[in-house]
Amino acid sequence: MFPNIIFLWIFGLIIVLISYYFDKEKTKNGVKKGLKIFKGLLSPFLSIMVLASFLLALVPPEIIEQYLGSNSGILGVIISAIIGSITLIPAFIVYPIASELLRRGASYMVIATFITTLLMVGVVTYPLESKYFGKEVALVRNVLNFIAAIIIGFAIGVII
Amino acid sequence: MKKYLKEYGFILLFLVFGTVSYFYNYNFGMNVSNVFLNMFIEMISFIPIVFILVGLLDAWIPSQKFQKYMGPDSGVKGTILSVVFSMFQAGPLYGAFPIVYILYKKGASVKNIFIFLGCFSALKIPMLSIEIGYLGIEFTLARTLVAIPLFIIIGYIMEYYLKNKDFKITDPTEVKS
Numbered sequence: 001m002f003p004n005i006i007f008l009w010i011f012g013l014i015i016v017l018i019s020y021y022f023d024k025e026k027t028k029n030g031v032k033k034g035l036k037i038f039k040g041l042l043s044p045f046l047s048i049m050v051l052a053s054f055l056l057a058l059v060p061p062e063i064i065e066q067y068l069g070s071n072s073g074i075l076g077v078i079i080s081a082i083i084g085s086i087t088l089i090p091a092f093i094v095y096p097i098a099s100e101l102l103r104r105g106a107s108y109m110v111i112a113t114f115i116t117t118l119l120m121v122g123v124v125t126y127p128l129e130s131k132y133f134g135k136e137v138a139l140v141r142n143v144l145n146f147i148a149a150i151i152i153g154f155a156i157g158v159i160i
Numbered sequence: 161m162k163k164y165l166k167e168y169g170f171i172l173l174f175l176v177f178g179t180v181s182y183f184y185n186y187n188f189g190m191n192v193s194n195v196f197l198n199m200f201i202e203m204i205s206f207i208p209i210v211f212i213l214v215g216l217l218d219a220w221i222p223s224q225k226f227q228k229y230m231g232p233d234s235g236v237k238g239t240i241l242s243v244v245f246s247m248f249q250a251g252p253l254y255g256a257f258p259i260v261y262i263l264y265k266k267g268a269s270v271k272n273i274f275i276f277l278g279c280f281s282a283l284k285i286p287m288l289s290i291e292i293g294y295l296g297i298e299f300t301l302a303r304t305l306v307a308i309p310l311f312i313i314i315g316y317i318m319e320y321y322l323k324n325k326d327f328k329i330t331d332p333t334e335v336k337s
Contacts (some may be wrong), residue, residue: 005205005206007297008292009206010237012212012289015213015216015244016216019192019220026220029215029219030215030216030217030218031215031221032212032215034212034213034257035208035217037211037302038208038211043323045203046168046171046200047170047171049200050170050174052199053192053195053199053223054192057191065221079187084247088252089179090252091290095290095293095294096203096212097191098193098197098294100198102295108299112303115303116303116307119253119281119287120281122254124252128254128257131330132260132261134326134327134328137318137322137327140318140321141274141318144318145278148307150309151306152303152307156299156302159302160299
């Protein structure tokens, strides 16, 4: 956790400095815009965190370990894949919850599957997607992505 | 003032709940506050720099330059460009559909369109940097390295599947008018 954050800040500040060196005006505008986006997202972000805090305080770690831990096996992965596919939550809101679940005994395979399906498969957005690609193509894309998401989840579970 | 109260009222209420819990030694309330405090510290310690990067990305990346090189004859170069171009984006998956429509209009190949869409959904740099902060660089690296080949395979499958079909991408906002 800690080294990652330091890495991000160093990486980020180097990018800002390089950008500033090449174009002061662009850099100022970019930073301003970024902070504006952050300000806009802060309130929904914090609200979700409050709700998640209540949920996590209510559910004992043993339950999390039983259903989302490494012993939950295929069932845990399938459940997380289905929930990930049908929910539509911005990923950046899910990461704090995912990291908290990992700390409480959830397995990497389950969390990875949940995140990948959340990102790649969109049941809720399927109607919108069909309008662009047609019903059949949108369905095929989602099914292929669902399979890929599960492969990625398993691979991460094996690697980490 | 009213606007801020509406936006942050819920969080303010929660802060009151947390403080009162500590005063009265209310266990459950203290537990909830601790979980929240941990999440908050974690978030505020690196999320600002991520959004500064998002803003910079937006200011620097001209999207028109990429589109030209993603056509049917673009080969490996087009594939690589599709991956890279998608990573320099931000926003949710449904935000990708209008971009994909423009790519299609500009003559990008079916394969590259679906590679772009896949990588857009899962490998945007702003998102990856948030992921590194929360889940660690090993997690993100593993996910990225496994995902890229899979998305390229999906691109090929889609191209094969749509070869003899009359595939079109339509813009639903245009149909209405």
